[in-house]
Amino acid sequence: MSDDGGMKRIGSVIRLKPGAAEEYERLHASVWPGVLETLRESNVTNYTIFRKGDLLFSYLEYVGSDLIGDMARISADETTKRWWTLTAPLQEPVPDAGEGEWWSDMAPVFHLD
């Protein structure tokens, strides 16, 4: 995570299970409106997920002042939880993920404005 005044840049990584890329991309071509609405209400902006092979990288900018609270709000949202029942079976943590970690937080090592 990179902290720039009030805005935090958050990079994270996870893997797709072998063969899951097509279904993951199909789902993400039309993410449910309720999922997007909860992200926006939770102060998540400029959010992009990229893929190379089975590797997914997520970049987002958090513009709120209560990151833990906003992430908890996303996790508690019923629509988001139903969405995750579709996406979670397609993914697995990277081999060096921490205990219980799903998407692994990445450390910023360089930034240019």
Place this chain on the structure above:
Amino acid sequence: MSDDGGMKRIGSVIRLKPGAAEEYERLHASVWPGVLETLRESNVTNYTIFRKGDLLFSYLEYVGSDLIGDMARISADETTKRWWTLTAPLQEPVPDAGEGEWWSDMAPVFHLD
């Protein structure tokens, strides 16, 4: 790459060689001013590199109108080439990189403004 009006979001991935993380982070804590200047002149903004284990992820926003020309300008810059003699030995392409690819371009699969 994700194209948003004139701006392109570019995500790419590479690996660090085993044991190279500390030296890579040391170098990137004080990137040479000439390297940064060339990036700025080449229309690269909001550029962050993240690390998880030996995995490096790069996110940047390209705001020019000649991506190929600007990338060629970066590659031709003498200071940048000297910088790369320090950083290149620390890195290696991901296993599924294309022929001759160094940092691998990642495909955008999702975006929220």
